[in-house]
Amino acid sequence: MNAIVTDKDTSSADLDRLATIAEDVVRLARAKGASEADAAASIDLGLAVGVRLGEVETVERTRDRGVSVTVYFGRRKGSANTADLDPKSIEQTVEHACAIARHTEEDPANGLADPALLATTFPELDLWHPWDITPEEAIRLGVEIEDAGRAYDPRIDNSDGASVQVGASLTAYANTLGFVGTERGTSHTLSVALIAENESGMQRDYWYDSVRRASDFASAASIGRKAAERTVARLGARRLSTRACPVLFVPEVARSFVGHFLSAVSGGSLYRRASFLVDHVGKPVFPAWMQIVERPHIPRGHGSTAFDSEGVATRDSDLVRDGVLARYILGSYSARKLGLKSTGNAGGVQNIVVQPGTDDLAAMLRRMGTGLLVTELMGQGVSLITGDYSRGASGFWVENGEIAYPVEEITIAGNLRDMYANVVAVGHDVDPRSHVLTGSILLERMTIAGE
């Protein structure tokens, strides 16, 4: 179990072992007096290789294990976890959870999922693709990526290095309703960060690819080149004067813009009334042409899963239909707090698809005309309770649909409520590297603060 590279894939046997541990834990919790319990057991294995300036810099082997248990004594709850799968430690962990549940108070919303919602079928999602790469091969691949970037332009004169990350995770979940489910998935990443310098100073940028199956990777050379293009393009960045103008988010930035919406309609923000989108189901949030759906069963999808972290079956469903918020994002606890049913989102969303438009990035730039193309956001200036939004930004000033010059050290500000309502277009340039799948997004107008 110490290396991901094994002659023989033992994951089936490992999953069985984890399922046995999870089932044993819930049995033990019952034996110690819990009326209900659930448990998850997991193993994560990985190899991470870093190279810099053509030489290996780090080789890390990772193996993380864990068991977590939640017990209920009536409507009282306690949780505990341990990284030690030894039976004695597991027993102590269950005892810790029980000890906590003896001190917490009755919460009517506590408890396991509604049994009628538990997954009974387990579609094959094609998530398991172990990558049989040795550290030596990973080092060569990292050097190849970095070399392609360094060779791209003489102004690339330094590097923050390239990395090759191989990961595999195995999880089992069991509860006292008799549910037991296992999942296994792999996730691999290639990335590189480069530094360019000219008389205007230094700039750093990066690029990466992330996949379930190594054969789906973009070529090493293309990742290096893309990082180099991005880095060099930032040289000579200027500030802007304070103004209001249209803003276009590239797909990887648009993802965070969609992410704020997902957080604002998630159960935890709603039952605390800590979201600007409380009481918005059935109301328009986006323009009437926009659709956002959750698709949990996309083969090899980054967020694909047959059941959520409480065993509830996941299924395709609308989140935004014709611009109207169709539902919230709920696990059992927040659903009960709101008098609703779980949407199979305990532990978060699966794959979220923002329906793409027809424009590629060049066409989106023409559609914007003159405004700001944002390629990077900085800082945490987003308040979900009010929707107030103010973040550091860098990117490019665009004139008449053409990139004019790079910009930095500016902020963009607005309110998410207005920003969502005034989305002008979604591009066709969907970024496949995450569980939130969106193209670039054009907003009508934001305030830019600068010089």
Add this chain to the structure above:
Amino acid sequence: MSNLIAVAERQLLSPGGLATRDLDGVFARLMGPSIDAADLYFQHSRSESWVLEDGIVKDGSHSIEQGVGVRALSGEKAGFAYSDEIVLPALVEAAGSARAIAQAGANGVGKPLAIAASRALYAPVDPIDSLSNEAKIAVLREVDATCRAADPRVKQVIVSIAAALDTVLIAHSDGTLAADVRPLVRMNVQVIAEANGRRESGSSGGGGRYTFPELLENGRAHAFAREAVRAALVNLDAVPAPAGNMPVVLGPGWPGVLLHEAIGHGFEGDFNRKETSAFAGMLGERVAADGVTVVDDGTLAGRRGSLSIDDEGTPTNCTVLVENGVMKGYMQDKLNARLMGMRSTGNGRRESFAHLPMPRMTNTYMLPGERDPQEIIASVKRGLYAVNFGGGQVDITNGKFTFSASEAYLIEDGKVTRPVKGATLIGSGADVLKRVSMIGNDLRLDEGVGVCGKDGQSVPVGVGQPTLRIDGMTVGGTAA
């Protein structure tokens, strides 16, 4: 120290049938040809947290993690492996994986381990057991009651307390054998207030390397409660923040996150060795206005960012980063110090045994000046007075950094007038401290809630500063 070694040995090594004398044998396997240095980091962590929400203590959790990280260094290369089982076969296997990094180089030999001298900045007591569970529940309820009694507009209160005890044993091929037992406690209070259909939140909290009774001394928990309510109510009246470049007065304490982002990260040894920092090669040059002196000080007793020894066994220091406006020093771990021909400053830190150490900050703050804070505010015709912040972020290569105000006010004609909504401030590390024109006499450190993230690793840190006037920063509001 030898007492701590005994405690750590009992906690970490004895259960797996190991003793410190066995570690020389592990080093014999780790070192060999072409390895310059190697270290073992044994860690046991226990933590507990409790949460009150909706007026009831609804959740609690307990967590145990332990393991050993094994690192072998060859020139700039690091091989790293870890195991969650602290037994000899696992150590030997991890040592084999870690040392595979080296193919050629100097023939290193480990020095015999000797206990390193150091001073303790906190008592090796388990804060989890420093208060009974009943008393912890009672504290949560009292804080909830204080918040709700403070104002009828308070609609939701979330209070959490957390405690952790880290026991570490560090053995390095340079002969260092060191141990540390690190308590850490924290309380957080978040309040949501509502009036006229408008909702706002406010939060507060604090903690450090001590026990719950010390955290609760002098009514501090109730002070957190009142502060969270006050912040939420102020925000209920906030108007849109201004947009553009203007003078900014930063309050004392937590606004020191400015220093953490604007210069702190850029002064970390790794970025300077690799020359990827905007401050690379600038030792001895002016990076801030006259009168600006900034230190990173891991030696303050009981502070959240303090450590008796860092995660490589080096005693922490008070390192001068900027003295009277001139760049004086880097923060170093052993690897980067060796490669740059310097000494470790005791800033080698790691999130856990499962992570590689790197240069990290401890408590970073600016020394006080002589100005009365009121005089500083009065000097501004039109500007922003920002007294509390959320997080920040920096691009160390171009030096651009942001930090987001969570409580700020307009200054008009030398007076603090209306509260404004949160806004992000953005600047350039290389010039923002050159625009410090007034330094207050009111140095304050933060309450002890900071977490710093770097390369995916989180560590507790502290910040601090006196009231400062900066002549011109970009304020990211929406009002023109």
